[in-house]
Amino acid sequence: MGVGNGETCYFWSSNWSPFGSITKYLRGHSTRNTGIPITATLAELWEQGAWKLPPARSEAHVIIQSYLSTIELTNEADTYHWLEKFKTPHHSRLLALLGWQAAIYCLWAERNSRLHRSRFRIPADVNKEIHTIIKLRIAAIRIGNPQLASDLFQAWHS
Secondary structure, three states, X not given: OEOOOOOOOEOOOOOOEOOEOHHHHOXXXXXXXXXXXXXXXXXXXXXXXXXXXXXXXXXXXHHHHHHHOOOOOOOOOOEOOOOOOOOOOHHHHHHXXXXXXXXXXHHHHHHHHHHHHOOOOOHHHHHHXXXXXXXXXXXXXXXHOHHHHHHHHHHHOO
C-alpha cells in the first residue's frame, strides 16, 4: 500500500509498512496498551506535520516508530499496489511453492512434536529437514520431467 494522506490506511491492519500488518508484526507484544485505537488511521496519528505517537513500550514499537518517522503524509489519496501476475520462469514459481510447502509441513510437524510428544529440535535441524524435503521432491520430478528437475536443482543451488 502506498501511503498518501493516510485516510484509508489503518495503522494496525493495513499493509503500509515493510513489516506488513502491524498487528501481525507485534504478535506476542501487547497492542492494547499502546494508546493507539484499533481503528486508527495514519491520518488520525498525524497532526500539523508531525506524528503524534505514544512512547514506545518495546524494541518492536521503536522500530515501527522509526520507520513511521520516515513517512510524511501528503494531500494525495492512499494507493493500493496489486501484483497482477508473478512473472518469473515456471521453475522459479515451482521452487517457491516447494519451499513454502516444505516449510509449512516441517514447522507444523515440529509444533505437533513439541505439543504432543514434548520433543524439541533446534532450528538448524528443522531447516536441514526442509532442505532435504525440497531435494527429494526435485529428485522425484526428475523421473517425469528431467529438464524441469535440472532447472529446479540449478535454481536451488544458485
